[in-house]
Amino acid sequence: MFQANPPIEVLKRPVTWMMFYFHRWIRLTSALMVFIGFFDAYGKYIQGPYDALTGYSMVTQTDQCDYWSDILHISNFKSVDKMCYLPAWHLAVDLQFTLVAPMFLMFFYYSALIGTTIAIIASFVGSALTIYFYLHNDMLHSAFTGNHEYHFIFLLCFTFVFRVDDKLVEIILSKPWNQLAPYMIGMIVGYFLAIYHGSRKIMHPVASSVIWILVTVIGISALLFGNSGTSQLTNALTNVLTRASWCLCLVWIIVSSEMKWAGPIGHFLEHPFWRPFGKLSYCAFIVHHMALYFLFNMEEKAPRYISFWHEYFQYTIPIVVYSYFVAFFLSMFVEVPMIRLDKMILDRCLPASKIKEHEELDDYDDSDIEKDDRENSNDDSERGQSKSRSEERSIEDQNEEKSEEDKPMLLNSPEELLLNDEYY
Template structure:
């Protein structure tokens, strides 16, 4: 999440700066690839989303036994009801804080459009009143980006669309596992081919182009970002099948960690000062996000089966748990805080590494402080209500 906030902070401050030549200098530095390739941070969220949806679906319904999952759930009606239940839970879980932040964005951007010395970075003052319903239905990425309200909400829309597709596959897998597997594989291959084709015909060069250059064609479209989510679902099912227990030799463990680290670092920094042919560039655009998810798969499997070592200790640190509970609200809110920081100025930013560092840290801390308030006010009550209304919860109470 800090990686996401860092990338968005750079995008906004670069837009409202007075020394753009400095940007040209820092973008040539090796470590700036961390920011240029910040899109992989979103793939991490897609991967985690697919993994948790799959693992928790099988674990909750089967309680560790896949055979139990199929009992009493045969038929279109039963599967349809389960699918509707999954969608309603998701919609109720996400929408309240989402719509609140959208309303705040609409009001503040309209005010800044009339009062700030700067123009808003996007037309939220116009788009939100006219197209808010697309956000409400989580379909805003199916329309042109210049009509999008809360442009960063593309992730929420894509993740929800993936959730719908994943729910269909999971319900189908209950009684027709091979068909579900075939459907997932077909969609995954189609996503790879579509992404490669779009990148090729647009001559997209990931090594030199702005990562947001094809935002409306590749970056935010669900059919180009599906890979990490499906890989996450596959890993979730794998962990369910082995019950998070597997024996591996020391050689396997070492090779796994080396390959995973090499893959992650290569994707982040491997294209530095590298020129790709059109075919190789299209292939990279098509497969890189899925390769990132595959590398993360080893980390999850190793940590879940007792081979994580210090990595597992860090990722499982108790201090991260309360912070993780408000990450969703932090994602919704942080771009607004960055905009408020920039558009309240009466003169442009003067870029420098210390200015960027202080701005980033301030946005990071303030995002989580305010997100806690929004989470307690809008998210937590809905989650508690859903737990009370859960059939399993009512059964335990009775």
């Protein structure tokens, strides 16, 4: 939006924000609902020791859920056992933030100071709500408990542990207030990146290296101490601080890569090798939970933690490979066609060039031509009529030539940039 720098008249049009919402909704919903339908049909054939241990069956879950909640992206306000597909709550939170994003964008549009202040206040409000719900729910941990000892003799204890994790998702993790601070930090950083895009200010390599070391230490600390709370207050503070710390680490990676401060790390992250995987990342996110569920149930016995490297090679790499393999077909048959269809609908219903052309035709004054036609008709009616017809044809030809010449300019207009589907 800020790189396009649209005029205020464009931002005041309701159709601008309708297209903003439609782009985001169709982008999130199409691939998700097709995959949920696929899993509902074929997930019943994926059962094994993981189901027997946990008593958790995704097949039973899809039979009891309401699909309309995922279509409207409100599944994060339902209990875990009522969600059709567990990762969908991430997408629900994303769309809910999209609904309020125009308000914050307009604050930034009028003043960077006002926008930044409102975003910081919203971050503190979200963190305060997270702490409030922690203090009013004694059974919540700062993160997933992680102490799932897989022995059938303690099945009742495992059930309790999974219930605790479910409550953590239902009350804290899946709610917008828990994700509000990272979202606001991202919006502030995105605004300043848009404003200073292309400035390429130089940072000394020593300073950049020091920041990379600090970011690495902060990120590792957030991972290691993310479940170290001993009371509800410390659990709440740990959740809020580790989430903010991880967000700041991501901010530095993005800013340093965009501003060319990352050095060899930036070259590695921007290598063309990653582009196909970036295109498939959304579909891989949708698929990965089923891949995990499928792999766990393929074992002869329920999975248990042995070591980091065992987990990495036994589960992480196969799940990633399987997820991107399935994501390729989901993207090719669903995501890409829906993006093309979305572009066709946009071009047919609201092409920016036609809007501009209509405005120019509305402002066109043809009173002088009508006056000349009337004067000529008083001298010679027949000659005047033929002349007026020829003049009308010439005017139409001139307008057509003018519109053809103006097409490149109109395609680069702020309105076209704002409504371009690639922008969203």
